[in-house]
Amino acid sequence: EADIYQTPRYLVIGTGKKITLECSQTMGHDKMYWYQQDPGMELHLIHYSYGVNSTEKGDLSSESTVSRIRTEHFPLTLESARPSHTSQYLCARELDSRSTGQPQHFGDGTRLSIL
């Protein structure tokens, strides 16, 4: 029912590598989000998008960047990975509705480990 997909599911990679985490959804929803979450801890919003060519930084400063060239895709990129980037990254979609608040639907996440 989530219809939002994240790849890879797990990634272990060395310091200095460029990484792209993929997030795609098939619902055609305009709103998409990236959260960073350490195990058992709170969700930190790092990026969001309200539509194609619209991206904003979230509440938590992040060295990552995002793009939204197509509605379905919202990839997150780290140009040079560092051990401090080790975390779980969750992508979410949300129907854009002005009538009432909408729930967010999350992907399974990418567990990133930088050696």
Add this chain to the structure above:
Amino acid sequence: GQQVMQIPQYQHVQEGEDFTTYCNSSTTLSNIQWYKQRPGGHPVFLIQLVKSGEVKKQKRLTFQFGEAKKNSSLHITATQTTDVGTYFCAGRTDSWGKLQFGAGTQVVVTP
């Protein structure tokens, strides 16, 4: 800015007991949502409350939105091991604003 606080941060519960987790906002909310995240999983939407004083039930879970729309609670009766996980509340100050998540209440159930 808007802040959503949750207490307690951790809750150890004996199986069969009841417990309540609380969510408080520094500003009036348009609506509040609750999510559950199982260990190793992702947050899953449970419910949304919109009206002042609203109460909704899902089996053993009872959700309440305060009269002033600045606080909410989740009460679970007769806790089961399947209730293990972290429960997040999330609120908006208006219907189209950003969702502000609380830090979550991590629930551990002892058989």
